[in-house]
Amino acid sequence: GAGVSQSPSNKVTEKGKDVELRCDPISGHTALYWYRQSLGQGLEFLIYFQGNSAPDKSGLPSDRFSAERTGGSVSTLTIQRTQQEDSAVYLCASSLSGLREVEQFFGPGTRLTVL
Amino acid sequence: GENVEQHPSTLSVQEGDSAVIKCTYSDSASNYFPWYKQELGKGPQLIIDIRSNVGEKKDQRIAVTLNKTAKHFSLHITETQPEDSAVYFCAARLPLNSGYSTLTFGKGTMLLVSP
Numbered sequence: 125g126a127g128v129s130q131s132p133s134n135k136v137t138e139k140g141k142d143v144e145l146r147c148d149p150i151s152g153h154t155a156l157y158w159y160r161q162s163l164g165q166g167l168e169f170l171i172y173f174q175g176n177s178a179p180d181k182s183g184l185p186s187d188r189f190s191a192e193r194t195g196g197s198v199s200t201l202t203i204q205r206t207q208q209e210d211s212a213v214y215l216c217a218s219s220l221s222g223l224r225e226v227e228q229f230f231g232p233g234t235r236l237t238v239l
Numbered sequence: 240g241e242n243v244e245q246h247p248s249t250l251s252v253q254e255g256d257s258a259v260i261k262c263t264y265s266d267s268a269s270n271y272f273p274w275y276k277q278e279l280g281k282g283p284q285l286i287i288d289i290r291s292n293v294g295e296k297k298d299q300r301i302a303v304t305l306n307k308t309a310k311h312f313s314l315h316i317t318e319t320q321p322e323d324s325a326v327y328f329c330a331a332r333l334p335l336n337s338g339y340s341t342l343t344f345g346k347g348t349m350l351l352v353s354p
């Protein structure tokens with residue numbers, strides 16, 4: 125079956141512009157996560173959606189970052205007024221549930237470069 | 240919150256040798272510890288996991304050990320092959336009162352297996 129897909133695979137933008145990154149989770153997965161992976165760093169948690177519950181936004185680094193999940197499926201991560209330090213690979217993952225020890229399936233990521 | 244430290248950051252071995260990657264965590268309430276493998280240009284993929292009520296788990300050439308007292312866990316790969324070359328991430332799950340939780344990842348270990 126189809127895995128987690130993300131688009132675009134690569135995004136180059138100029139400092140100050142807004143960008144939108146898209147994630148299509150595995151069908152039926154109620155939990156969706158966004159992570160940021162900077163060069164030489166681990167996976168930094170950004171935001172977590174679980175069903176219809178209010179998202180856990182505790183990992184968002186600034187108010188320039190926001191995310192939505194429409195209809196409990198597709199999610200969009202928006203970065204406003206991008207800065208060079210936003211350059212990273214943005215990974216999306218989904219799981220059947222956020223409960224217990226449920227495997228997270230990752231997408232291939234979007235590589236964002238801010239010039 | 241949880242903090243996960245991972246060592247070494249890079250590891251080079253000869254084909255056929257064993258490789259060991261070690262992680263420590265800070266919160267004794269963490270109860271689930273997955274390991275992910277990330278190949279170039281791809282998202283991380285779960286390779287093995289261990290729960291806090293188990294001390295060791297094996298899956299063919301891969302094993303994970305957990306020492307709850309010392310709050311550390313390790314990944315062991317035996318008879319390494321060139322295709323094992325990748326970045327490996329450990330993670331820890333800290334359960335929350337809500338029942339839901341996210342994973343905290345280490346910074347990753349780049350494993351290079353030379354033929």
